[in-house]
Amino acid sequence: MALERGWKTRGVAHVLGDNVPHDGGVIRFDLVTARVQDPAQLIPHLFDEIDPTLKERVKPGDFVVAGKNFFCGKAHNQGMIAMKALELRVLCESMPFRSFRAATGVALPCLVNCEGITGWIATGDEIEADFDTGIVTNLKTGRSEQYPSIPLEIKSIIEEGGMRGMLAAWLRDHAELGHPAE
Amino acid sequence: MPMTMAEKLLAKAVGQPSVKPGEVIAPDPELVILHDGYVETAHRQLTQIGYKRITNPERVVILTDHNVINTSPRAIEQSRANRRIAAEWKVGAFFDVGRGGHGHIYPMEVGMVRPGMFLIAYDMHCTNFGAIGAFAMRAGPDVPVVLATGTLWTMVPQTLRIDLVGTFKPGVYARDLGFKLSSDLTSGRLGVEYDDRVVEFGGYATATMPISERVALCNSLTEIGVNNVLFPPVSFNGETIKGGIVSDADANFESRITLDLSKLGPQVALPGGPNRAVDIATAVGRPVDQAYIGSCGSGMYEDFERAAVLIRGKTIAPSVRFFVVPGTIAIAQRMMESGLTKDFMDAGAIFLPAGCGPCAGGVGAPLGPGEVSISTAATNGAGRMGARDAECYLASPVTVAASALAGRIVDPREVGK
Numbered sequence: 001m002a003l004e005r006g007w008k009t010r011g012v013a014h015v016l017g018d019n020v021p022h023d024g025g026v027i028r029f030d031l032v033t034a035r036v037q038d039p040a041q042l043i044p045h046l047f048d049e050i051d052p053t054l055k056e057r058v059k060p061g062d063f064v065v066a067g068k069n070f071f072c073g074k075a076h077n078q079g080m081i082a083m084k085a086l087e088l089r090v091l092c093e094s095m096p097f098r099s100f101r102a103a104t105g106v107a108l109p110c111l112v113n114c115e116g117i118t119g120w121i122a123t124g125d126e127i128e129a130d131f132d133t134g135i136v137t138n139l140k141t142g143r144s145e146q147y148p149s150i151p152l153e154i155k156s157i158i159e160e161g162g163m164r165g166m167l168a169a170w171l172r173d174h175a176e177l178g179h180p181a182e
Numbered sequence: 183m184p185m186t187m188a189e190k191l192l193a194k195a196v197g198q199p200s201v202k203p204g205e206v207i208a209p210d211p212e213l214v215i216l217h218d219g220y221v222e223t224a225h226r227q228l229t230q231i232g233y234k235r236i237t238n239p240e241r242v243v244i245l246t247d248h249n250v251i252n253t254s255p256r257a258i259e260q261s262r263a264n265r266r267i268a269a270e271w272k273v274g275a276f277f278d279v280g281r282g283g284h285g286h287i288y289p290m291e292v293g294m295v296r297p298g299m300f301l302i303a304y305d306m307h308c309t310n311f312g313a314i315g316a317f318a319m320r321a322g323p324d325v326p327v328v329l330a331t332g333t334l335w336t337m338v339p340q341t342l343r344i345d346l347v348g349t350f351k352p353g354v355y356a357r358d359l360g361f362k363l364s365s366d367l368t369s370g371r372l373g374v375e376y377d378d379r380v381v382e383f384g385g386y387a388t389a390t391m392p393i394s395e396r397v398a399l400c401n402s403l404t405e406i407g408v409n410n411v412l413f414p415p416v417s418f419n420g421e422t423i424k425g426g427i428v429s430d431a432d433a434n435f436e437s438r439i440t441l442d443l444s445k446l447g448p449q450v451a452l453p454g455g456p457n458r459a460v461d462i463a464t465a466v467g468r469p470v471d472q473a474y475i476g477s478c479g480s481g482m483y484e485d486f487e488r489a490a491v492l493i494r495g496k497t498i499a500p501s502v503r504f505f506v507v508p509g510t511i512a513i514a515q516r517m518m519e520s521g522l523t524k525d526f527m528d529a530g531a532i533f534l535p536a537g538c539g540p541c542a543g544g545v546g547a548p549l550g551p552g553e554v555s556i557s558t559a560a561t562n563g564a565g566r567m568g569a570r571d572a573e574c575y576l577a578s579p580v581t582v583a584a585s586a587l588a589g590r591i592v593d594p595r596e597v598g599k
Contacts, residue, residue, distance in 0.1 A: 035223060072377075074322075075322045076322075076323070096407055097337055101324060102323060105323065105324050163324060163327055167233070170330055177234070177235055177330065180270070181235040181236075
């Protein structure tokens with residue numbers, strides 16, 4: 001699944017705090033250790049441990065707005081798979097690189113250097129974020145801030161559909177990998 | 183341009199004169215290491231897309247260290263799949279059950295991983311290779327990209343330099359320092375950034391630090407989310423590498439701190455993570471059901487040798503199950519030849535085959551509900567070694583041995599007084 005709706009979109013913000021871990025925060029740890037990859041099995045447990053009703057309130061295109069160190073802990077991707085399936089996007093103050101790479105791998109769009117963003121966007125606010133320019137606007141208050149935009153290399157991986165899309169493109173360009181080793 | 187050791191190793195791996203922090207790069211690994219637990223998943227993901235072979239298979243090494251004992255139908259099935267996939271992909275080397283040993287120790291032991299190398303591995307604890315000055319990048323779930331394309335994009339990390347001075351007091355080891363540093367970095371007490379940073383150790387105390395102690399330090403810090411841990415390059419026997427890759431004197435470290443080893447006492451990591459370290463006095467007296475020495479962090483010969491000094495001629499507490507897991511087959515053989523195996527078995531210990539041992543989800547020695555263990559495992563989150571409500575304490579091999587004898591957590595400095 002590649003990127004829906006383009007890079008400049010509007011949606012409702014759902015604000016989380018600092019240091020929200022992937023394992024045991026965004027998704028239950030037992031679903032991680034079981035290596036569940038099916039979004040249908042993951043979505044019912046998304047955010048269970050931080051806000052059990054959040055998964056019912058989010059709509060496709062909404063933004064999860066987080067503080068520092070979002071997706072901290074180990075770089076597992078089960079929660080990210082569920083968020084991608086729900087067509088969510090992430091705006092956060094910071095994210096460990098290992099998690100950013102994992103999120104890019106499942107084509108979950110994340111703008112990761114939005115310093116102070118949880119200070120001026122509240123849960124329920126309608127916002128607009130342009131990943132190409134890094135401009136985020138709170139449509140309720142009219143305030144707008146500019147953050148570092150998404151790197152071009154990352155953008156192209158997400159547009160290809162993350163790791164899976166990138167690997168399919170690589171195979172098209174390297175057809176010999178589709179034949180058994182001699 | 184002055185560079186850190188990590189920047190130099192990454193620049194070499196991309197064939198450029200220099201790289202700088204934040205730069206997106208696709209380094210070329212000399213080696214790609216997978217453990218037995220992820221081969222099937224990676225194979226399935228690639229097969230679904232249409233891949234029937236991998237790029238640079240001769241550089242790929244598969245080691246069996248997680249499910250060395252196949253105690254379930256699923257484990258048997260996985261072992262069979264790994265054999266089939268290793269043959270199908272024609273990988274450079276496949277170490278089956280009972281061959282080689284732990285994937286974070288064995289490749290150094292036989293010179294497969296060497297100082298100055300850049301490699302990629304599935305598992306995060308590949309940072310162990312920093313003990314000899316090699317840079318191993320953890321790919322995690324992105325490892326299919328490495329297998330398909332031969333590389334994986336990354337960003338050049340910043341470096342935190344830690345200079346070690348002084349010497350450990352009796353009863354204190356690098357594992358204690360690893361726990362203490364994990365706690366001090368995550369709590370902010372040291373006032374430096376650590377997340378996704380390379381931690382580079384230097385200072386005169388590293389010159390005499392045995393490889394087993396360097397490994398312990400690399401291992402403990404990895405759990406808190408550092409990018410990598412590096413030491414100045416040495417051979418696996420501890421000999422300095424002349425002309426090896428080290429940081430320039432004027433390298434651009436993001437932060438630099440100095441730690442005095444003589445100020446440290448034994449530590450215990452409370453259940454939850456290595457960063458939950460406390461002075462051992464806080465945990466002393468807690469009765470334990472199980473003790474275990476081994477894992478990628480403390481599975482080398484010297485770890486068992488130090489613990490055996492306490493164990494020799496004694497018997498463990500009747501209430502304790504004590505598991506010993508050598509890191510590699512060669513370490514297990516050396517322990518047998520030197521008499522360490524007899525020391526442990528005479529004391530009442532149980533040997534498990536070389537590999538991860540119970541740190542890999544309790545394999546071979548799971549904990550029951552409410553049980554308490556003290557071990558040298560890599561980490562101790564809920565459910566790591568069996569029941570979710572079991573309490574897993576972490577400590578140095580010597581503290582674990584002392585506690586196995588006493589049947590409760592004890593300060594190793596008090597043993598024999």
